[in-house]
Amino acid sequence: xxGVTQSPTHLIKTRGQxxxxxxxxxxxxxxxxxxxxxxGQGPQxxxxxxxxxxxxxxxxxxxxxxxxxxxxxxxxxVNALELDDSALYLCASSLEVGNEQFFGPGTRLTVL
Amino acid sequence: xxxxxxxxxxxxxxxQEVNITCSHNxxxxxxxxxxxxxxxxxxxxxxxxxxxxxxTNEVASLFIPADRKSSTLSLPRVSLSDTxxxxxxxGDMRHYGQNFVFGPGTRLSVLP
Numbered sequence: 105x106x107g108v109t110q111s112p113t114h115l116i117k118t119r120g121q122x123x124x125x126x127x128x129x130x131x132x133x134x135x136x137x138x139x140x141x142x143x144g145q146g147p148q149x150x151x152x153x154x155x156x157x158x159x160x161x162x163x164x165x166x167x168x169x170x171x172x173x174x175x176x177x178x179x180x181x182v183n184a185l186e187l188d189d190s191a192l193y194l195c196a197s198s199l200e201v202g203n204e205q206f207f208g209p210g211t212r213l214t215v216l
Numbered sequence: 217x218x219x220x221x222x223x224x225x226x227x228x229x230x231x232q233e234v235n236i237t238c239s240h241n242x243x244x245x246x247x248x249x250x251x252x253x254x255x256x257x258x259x260x261x262x263x264x265x266x267x268x269x270x271x272t273n274e275v276a277s278l279f280i281p282a283d284r285k286s287s288t289l290s291l292p293r294v295s296l297s298d299t300x301x302x303x304x305x306x307g308d309m310r311h312y313g314q315n316f317v318f319g320p321g322t323r324l325s326v327l328p
Contacts (some may be wrong), residue, residue, distance in 0.1 A: 108259070139318075146303055146318025147260065194259045206261025 108197050116214045118183050125180045125211045127195035135159070135201050136178045138170060139194040139202035141210070147194055151176055156212050182213075190215045220304045225323040231255075234291045236305030236322050241285050249280060249287045252303045254321070260303060273325065299326045 109128045135154045139147035149162035151173035167183040192212050196205035221239040228234045252260035266278040277290040301321040
């Protein structure tokens, strides 16, 4: 069984640019959540998708958006990047809403 | 949202039992207590989850008193590879992930 994978591993962008991060869920999982983890902090919930629909959102501005595809892979898009967006971005999939989450290794984004 | 408080850091020696206590005074009736482990540059990994009394699995035990206002993660006979950050989370299983708030966690250092 393949675990949760994320791409790319590392990414460097400049302020004002846009970025797309990708997540491939564990096989059979229809729910995916995205988290932002700043250095030395715990992960902060961005949003969750269930069967291609947004199913909850944390305290992040609209320039953070997402998509979940029919194969349950997903994307996190961030527009108008700011320096404070530099962080490790984690996705986590679960079999259903309410089940254990399995985290990917994350994408480390650096905004210069 | 139930707020959690845990020690920022702990030191232990190989072979010792480590107990990490988490306070969650405002835990709600439907909330479960979940512990995650995170190594540097990796996503968090589920350790154990419980609602009340005691839960044990192959890696840890979770002790929850009757009032559920705190919980204790017990790691038996730790090794160097248990050096990691441990997060205590409290949340409603029906909204698993949506309202999960990770605090800064407890940084456990296991010394030889």
